[in-house]
Structure formats: structure tokens, C-alpha cells
Amino acid sequence: MNIITIEHIAKIYQVGSEEVHALADVSLKIDKGEYVAIMGPSGSGKSTLMNILGCLDTPTHGIYNFNGVNVSEMNDNELAKIRNKEIGFVFQTFNLLARSDALHNVELPLIYAGVPSSERKERAMEALSHVGLADRMHHKPNELSGGQRQRVAIARALVTRPSIILADEPTGNLDTKTGEDIMALFNEIYEQGNTIILVTHEEYIAEHAERILRIRDGLIEKDEQVKNRYIPKKNGASKI
Numbered sequence: 001m002n003i004i005t006i007e008h009i010a011k012i013y014q015v016g017s018e019e020v021h022a023l024a025d026v027s028l029k030i031d032k033g034e035y036v037a038i039m040g041p042s043g044s045g046k047s048t049l050m051n052i053l054g055c056l057d058t059p060t061h062g063i064y065n066f067n068g069v070n071v072s073e074m075n076d077n078e079l080a081k082i083r084n085k086e087i088g089f090v091f092q093t094f095n096l097l098a099r100s101d102a103l104h105n106v107e108l109p110l111i112y113a114g115v116p117s118s119e120r121k122e123r124a125m126e127a128l129s130h131v132g133l134a135d136r137m138h139h140k141p142n143e144l145s146g147g148q149r150q151r152v153a154i155a156r157a158l159v160t161r162p163s164i165i166l167a168d169e170p171t172g173n174l175d176t177k178t179g180e181d182i183m184a185l186f187n188e189i190y191e192q193g194n195t196i197i198l199v200t201h202e203e204y205i206a207e208h209a210e211r212i213l214r215i216r217d218g219l220i221e222k223d224e225q226v227k228n229r230y231i232p233k234k235n236g237a238s239k240i
Helices: 045-051 076-086 100-113 117-130 144-157 178-191
Strands: 004-015 018-033 035-039 063-068 085-092 166-170 195-199 211-216 219-225 230-233 236-239
Touching: 004 045, 018 045, 018 195, 018 219, 035 045, 045 166, 045 195, 076 085, 085 144, 100 117, 100 144, 117 144, 144 166, 144 178, 166 178, 178 195, 178 230
Parallel strands: 035 195, 035 211, 085 166, 166 195
Antiparallel strands: 004 018, 004 063, 211 219, 230 236
């Protein structure tokens, strides 16, 4: 079942008197439960595609159906509701509130969604336990390591039980070992049936996914299945 269907999407920015075609003519389908990596050099259009997939931006032309709903012509308020309910975001820079503990950071999307306090706390605790941080829920970000902060961000992405997890360079600020631990966690989330879209510039990170979309000059240059996907383990990764 397609969770994402994009048909002839284009995104054009006006920069002074010049038109910049960030995306030219992109069509793709992503199924529920897929693990997809998006790769491309700087300026290729991968960030623009990610912003459209994440309902952070709208296309200039084309149709974007998300979970059977045409979101390509929604206004900002409608897009915000889709983002909060349907999409879990994980960013390179974690984007945590410095003065709030891990539990409150994870609760935030549920606060915006109007979930009652008792249910909110229970779900946030469950999400933190899921990522191995049950004993760190009252720690603030500056009391956590980089890897633990990213785990808090992943718990926050999971707490709304979204349709997709959209991860933008999730290991970019982490050392290799910690990054591999985070990719192992993404693999667990994927194996539990979640849809993951991962944006990265690193080939070995992309190879954790089952499918790689390669973007160049605003077009999908290549759409390929990963034949020997990395399966991360606690002490490293193995290829299958």
C-alpha cells in the first residue's frame, strides 16, 4: 500500500530576477513499511524533496498524496496538523529544549495535539523506555551524551505513533560508534513495521535502508534496491 505518491512535483524559487528549479519533475511512490534513503550532492534538491515529503513546504507544481490525502494544496494550518499527527521528525542537531528534561521534550508533540496530561506522560515514558532511556527521563539535554540526545529525539518522533519517520542526517553530529548504535535503533523501528525515510550524504548510512533514491539537478537520477543492506548490531554491522 502506498503511503506516499508524488506525481510530477516541481519546486521553483524566485531569487531576484532568476528562477531556481530546486526540483524539476519528480514522481515516486513509497509503500507503508519501507525503509528509504535519499542521497544527493549539495544543491541536488534532496533537502527540498525532504521538506515537501515532511509537509514543511509545498510544491510549485504537481500532486502529493500522503496516506490517501492530497496535501499539495493545503494551507499552513492544515500542513501543521498533518506534520504533528502523521510525521515523526529526527534532525541532525536534535532540536531539544535545553531547559526541559527528556520526558518533557518527548511530551511536546502530544501537548500540541491536545492529549490529556496523564496519557501524555505515560506515552512519553513508554517511548523513552523503547529507546533505552527509562533511567534518563528526568535529565536535561546538557546532562546527556550526543547519542542519548538523539535517542530522546527519536522517542519524540515515535510518541505520536506517526505514519512515517523522517530523519535528516541523524548521525551527522555523532561519532562512528554512536552513529552505528543510532542506526541499530532505526533498524529495530523499521523491523517493527514503521516507514522510515532517511536523508544522508554518507553512502554507508544509506546502505542501512532497503532502497536508495539518488537525486541530482532536481531529478531522481536513480531509484535502486539495496542488494546487501547493512544490518546493524550492538558491536558493529553486518551485510546480508
